Amino acid sequence: MITLRTFVDGLEALSITGVTRSYLQGPPTSGPVTADLPALFIAYPTLTGSRLTLGNQGGNGTLTAQLYILVEPVAQNMQGANYDATVAMVDALETALIAAACSIGGALSWSVRVTTFEVAGEAYWTVIADMEGRRW
Secondary structure, three states: OOOHHHHHHHHHOOOOOOOOEEOOOOOOOOOOOHHHOOEEEEEEEEEEOOOEEOOOEEOOOEEEEEEEEEEEEHHHOOHHHHHHHHHHHHHHHHHHHHHHHHHHOOOOEEEEEEEEEEEOOEEEEEEEEEEEEEOO
């Protein structure tokens, strides 16, 4: 059975084309330097169990987390280029997820959006993926 730790570690270890740095213990506490971008981190992991029956049948449940990729600072004032880089990062993320789906959390599914996200008061063009895996 896949644990929450295994799920989070698998997401952190994704090999995503273009990602320069992965933060391995949650969100960064300060904004990354431009040389470290794009940077990935995992936030808000959860585990939901399902009912157990007599003989401990069931209980598989789901694993969820949000995967963030900080692409570029909004303050660079290069909106067109940063938007294009962020959209390209969505495609790179999907390619990596398809390649790693079975090892991260069986029956992996995701929903991805492009937005901005603040770290230590600085806004970044960001890819956010709502991830869900199934425990077997």
